[in-house]
Amino acid sequence: MTSNVVEEAQRLFHSGQPQRAMDLLGQAASRNDPGALEYLANLCLAGKIVNRDLPLSRDLFHRAAIAGSETAAAIYRAFMASGTGGPADWNKAIELLELASRSDPEAGRELQLISEMRLSSEGDPLGTFSADRISNSPDVVMYRSLFTDAECDFLIARAMPGMVPSTVVDPQTGELVPNPIRTSDATGFPLVSESPAIHALCRRLAAASGTHVKQGEPLQILRYRPGQEYRAHFDAIGNADNQRVLTFLVYLNDDFEGGETHFAKPDIKVKGRKGDGLLFRNADADGRPDLNSQHSGLPVTAGEKFLASRWIRERPLQY
Numbered sequence: 001m002t003s004n005v006v007e008e009a010q011r012l013f014h015s016g017q018p019q020r021a022m023d024l025l026g027q028a029a030s031r032n033d034p035g036a037l038e039y040l041a042n043l044c045l046a047g048k049i050v051n052r053d054l055p056l057s058r059d060l061f062h063r064a065a066i067a068g069s070e071t072a073a074a075i076y077r078a079f080m081a082s083g084t085g086g087p088a089d090w091n092k093a094i095e096l097l098e099l100a101s102r103s104d105p106e107a108g109r110e111l112q113l114i115s116e117m118r119l120s121s122e123g124d125p126l127g128t129f130s131a132d133r134i135s136n137s138p139d140v141v142m143y144r145s146l147f148t149d150a151e152c153d154f155l156i157a158r159a160m161p162g163m164v165p166s167t168v169v170d171p172q173t174g175e176l177v178p179n180p181i182r183t184s185d186a187t188g189f190p191l192v193s194e195s196p197a198i199h200a201l202c203r204r205l206a207a208a209s210g211t212h213v214k215q216g217e218p219l220q221i222l223r224y225r226p227g228q229e230y231r232a233h234f235d236a237i238g239n240a241d242n243q244r245v246l247t248f249l250v251y252l253n254d255d256f257e258g259g260e261t262h263f264a265k266p267d268i269k270v271k272g273r274k275g276d277g278l279l280f281r282n283a284d285a286d287g288r289p290d291l292n293s294q295h296s297g298l299p300v301t302a303g304e305k306f307l308a309s310r311w312i313r314e315r316p317l318q319y
């Protein structure tokens with residue numbers, strides 16, 4: 001939500017007058033200007049211009065939501081679901097989603113999807129998960145029908161507007177950079193866009209893999225068009241302090257040709273059906289990469305392949 005105050009504050013930031021910009025935003029926030037509240041919430045989240053302060057960010061998004069910002073309301077719901085900037089409150093997140101669904105059909109669809117999940121009052125999946133073993137070394141298992149067709153379709157629809165060319169971690173700088181190794185397009189769902197349904201799906205991946213939901217990096221949705229691929233790589237990171245020990249891939253469609261997930265040693269090609277989840281181990285308990293975990297997404301030859309991908313760390317990530 002942009003307001004005159006925000007435009008003026010941006011102008012002041014760009015002309016090297018951050019203190020005046022902050023004063024202006026602070027005054028507008030004390031009048032409950034939704035744009036100023038949301039802008040300040042984002043500054044507290046980004047932690048560049050002001051110190052990172054997640055509890056304050058959550059509080060400011062909450063106030064911006066009350067003042068009428070729908071974007072802030074969606075972020076506040078996501079924070080309540082995942083416990084960002086304060087305790088998680090699943091029931092409150094659902095209550096807020098219900099409220100939003102009265103005027104927002106997208107929120108209504110999300111609510112419907114959640115109502116079809118079997119969840120505890122904390123948003124955790126009920127029931128157990130069983131997998132078929134595909135290989136011992138590398139350690140690869142497959143969970144059939146982990147996501148429903150409706151859940152797969154929901155993730156694709158949510159991801160489509162944000163699709164941009166994929167990036168990989170530059171080993172020299174640690175920055176995310178484009179690279180011909182990975183030619184797919186992707187959208188990530190960082191905490192601000194990990195809405196309650198997406199959070200519940202992340203909790204399902206955590207429960208099935210026996211990990212804590214906070215060990216997961218943001219869920220990514222990948223799209224490969226004909227010719228696009230993810231060449232042989234390791235998901236483990238060299239010298240990582242908090243290693244990517246596991247990868248969970250969920251196939252969101254199956255109406256395409258080619259595009260198998262391929263492990264080279266030994267030669268294993270996997271093509272899941274829509275909703276199937278493939279879990280594999282990238283590193284041992286000490287964080288040492290498993291050399292047999294090298295894998296690729298083979299080029300798609302016809303149609304489009306959609307995949308949900310979650311890299312899971314050894315320990316919960318600190319945000």
Ligand SMILES: O=C(O)CCC(=O)C(=O)O
Pocket residue numbers: 230235247249259260261262295296297298307309
């Ligand atoms: O596209 C695939 O099947 C592989 C994806 C992958 O390797 C990843 O997301 O880390």
Ligand SMILES: [Fe+2]
Pocket residue numbers: 233234235247295
């Ligand atoms: Fe990978």
